[in-house]
Amino acid sequence: SEQGGACSVLYLSRLHLDDLSLDHLTDSKRQQIQQLHLTYNRLSFLPNAVCFLSNLEYLDISNNALTVIPDDIMRLTNLKTFVAKNNLLDESSFPKEFERMQVETLNLSGNRFEDIPMQFLKMTTLQSLSLGGNRLKNIPAEIENLTSLEMLYLGGNLISSIPPEVANLTSLRYLVLCDNRIQSIPAQLNKLHSLLSLSLHNNLLTFLPREILSLVHLQELSLRGNPLVVRFIKDMTYDPPSLMELAGRTIKSQNLPFSSCDLPSNLIHYLNLASECPNPKCAGVYFDSCVRHIKFVDFCGKYRLPLMHYLCSPQCSSPCSSNPQSDSEEENSVPADRLQRVLLG
């Protein structure tokens, strides 16, 4: 249906179209069209007529048989939303110059992408990117270039790990990684301060990083269909720290000053890699020698999620850690006498 005036929508879905001619429209009518729906047709190519709708802002060509997007799409300089779900597109389908498009919403779910095309990773205007239900094997580190991204939907792919660079998408509100093969979540994800919803269901997670607790704005977290551990058995094996580690720990915890004239650069680099032990009762650091610990916490509507963090030694413990029957546990809220009982075993 067409409306005159400010916003003009042309609805041409479910018409068995294998091509489209808009010659019957005057030039001025064609300039008026801002939204075009061509879903559920029989298009195996994008009709040329579409590329000459110079004021087009919204194009939906989902559920067709497109294998390629023509160079002429670059003529659509006002295009803000491009939806082409359920077609036959892959990473070689898009023109090289596509990165120059000022598109804000790109939905290419249900296609045949095995990689995210390089062009997409340069589109700094992109606010919403959907590549659900494709064949992506990984997320490239260059994803961090999409600094305007608020929504990233990558559910239903073959992704096995999340690069820490995802954490640099500081505008991200909604991150969907469900139905993949992810075994762990990088702790850096706690840098996603704007994150409101995180979808992780149907993956291979056994625990989550404890850092997830700092996502204070998180309203939704889906975790069904993950082999999350119910019980944690402390590692009985522990490799004692090396002499270098012990020296490094002493230097850091005693705050011994050092400069480039005191130490070779490789040792300076090593000292800068120190991680602070999260136990607030311990002022220590660790380098390579650490102990994995899991705490069960009620979080975001879920019961007893296994949250993992490293401690600097088996003697160290985080507050309120040893009681597996305890329910929701607050940070730093354990009374001193209980902590003493824990430390004394």
Add this chain to the structure above:
Amino acid sequence: MHKSLRSLSQRDSNSTAALEMEQTELMKPETLEDLIKTLHKLFESDSVNVEEVQSIMESYKSKPHEWMKYATFDQYRYTRNLVDEGNGKFNLMILCWGEGHGSSIHDHTDSHCFLKLLQGQLKETLFDWPDRKLQAGMLQKSQQVLLENQCAYINDSLGLHRVENVSHTETAVSLHLYSPPFQTCRTFDQRTGHHKSAKMTFWSKFGKRTPYESTVSQENN
């Protein structure tokens, strides 16, 4: 004992069914309004004929322009939109599911639950009530994919279920009838069988937005 009605699409080829329909004075609901009126009649008495209600709900062929005003989607979770309060006998609501949205495993607080697909598809996974000796978590009993216009039924004696839109490309819209109406239900942790009470909130009532008290998730999903 009231005989269950045959599928109304077979009406023309089966005179017995046609006769039964005359007797019960029920017409195939052409519109959502017809459906609601018919449901009011069916729920006038205190006893519920499950097959009859399921058949009537299934026979309404979904017309989006009739329910669009109730169907608002939330980017992060499914929404519940109250359509009719059934004279206190039932709650009729429309649920809108974005791609990947799913519910917790939940019960139905001793009420009947009818679930009809208006658009898209939903996966229903059935679970038994967890027993005390739960070792390996709650195991699914069965699952089915509900297609457009299909109507499923569940109550607590049949077990618990989880409902999800597993599509990454399509949204889903479903019509739910709960009788008697209820405001809280139990949500279950699949790994342990532990349950928690959840208050059921509405995104909108009668087409008008009703803000939540809290935005934090209550779903164990």
